[in-house]
Amino acid sequence: MTPPGFTGGTLDRADRVRHEPALLAAARRDQRARLLVLHGLDPELDEAGRLVWTGLDAAQGELLFLGFDGEIPRFVSALPAGMTSPPGRSMALFAMLDRFDQADAALYAAARSLVDWHARHGFCAVCAAPTAIFRAGWGRQCPNCHAEHFPRVDPVVIMIAEHHGRALLGRQPAWPKGRYSALAGFLEAGESIEEAVRREIQEEAGVRVGAVRYVASQPWPFPSSLMIACIGEALDDALTIDVHELEDARWYSREDVLAALAGDPRARFIAPPSYAIAHTLLQAWAAGR
Incomplete structure (x- = not known):
């Protein structure tokens, strides 16, 4: 039976890093840390069909921590301030879906959903004040009413x-x-x-x-x-x-x-x-x- 797409991920999501600012800072300083290359919400694949990564200095929005691939910290960038999520799926993405490496597809699924959630949830659902990213990118916090919001499935x-x-x-x-x-x-x-x-x-x-x-x-x-x-x-x-x-x-x-x-x-x-x-x-x- 063919495993469902976007499953089979091997990334260590490292929840401990989300709660410890010092651990997150160390991951961001790590010279091996890599940033997922996205064009809007679409990934870039190399000739072998693998996801393309670059250095953290290429981030255009706030860094969101994905986890560890072995000992390598993996990040994705939130969309720049004021940029909204592109609607639907692009034709370019449709052309990639059957080319993904299985583990890469699972990682991309997490990254895309996380980036899209931040782009659509910039304001508090309780008091409508602007919210800020916290927990290494796995939540948003309201500075006005102190409500905490987390990515939904x-x-x-x-x-x-x-x-x-x-x-x-x-x-x-x-x-x-x-x-x-x-x-x-x-x-x-x-x-x-x-x-x-x-x-x-x-x-x-x-x-x-x-x-x-x-x-x-x-x-x-x-x-x-x-x-x-x-x-x-x-x-x-x-x-x-x-x-x-x-x-x-x-x-x-x-x-x-x-x-x-x-x-x-x-x-x-x-x-x-x-x-x-x-x-x-x-x-x-x-x-x-």
Whole structure:
């Protein structure tokens, strides 16, 4: 089974450094310390598909501490004051997503989400005063009301409903022609993972689901989600599609799914890309896991 993209990170996040100014200062003075090269929120890759790093003196915004790669301190720069996060994902980034080294992809996911969070949370949610970076970049503090704010992760369920050896997949109109994938949606307040899976499938496709089993998870840094992949046992197969959420939804057999995963030109649909957890989820379902 293909590991989900943006997982497999090996960086020591070194939480101790976030709480000790002296340790952070030592990491910043270390001649081996490196800064991740970003253009806005997009990384730069070398010819081998690895992330490009430079010296800390190239930082244009405040330094955010990522952790240690072995003994090497790794940093990323916050966006310069007044610069907002670019909306969405650039075409340049789309071209890189299937080239990433696995460990690099995980590191980039953390860096991108952190930089984006700072760019979007410059003011206190309690009193609206400007906030300042603290804890080595892993928080913002309000000098007015003293509230502390930390990077948030938005949980998203992504799931397949199965019914008598078939998997329910849907598509959105913005996707490439012929692509079908797992359904997905954000968890709501006061809701368990299993409840969210049942609700989303019924809302989007009109299918009632009973038992739900967890498969895998994936950080998704656009901007900062945690994808929670599940398989739900459908109690029926009648579809009532919510056209505000989906363009289409269909039931596919294991043979259909295996053909799509293999890239067979005769397949009934195009599978999601390998870096997406939906690809891992389809592999798990097709293997009967």
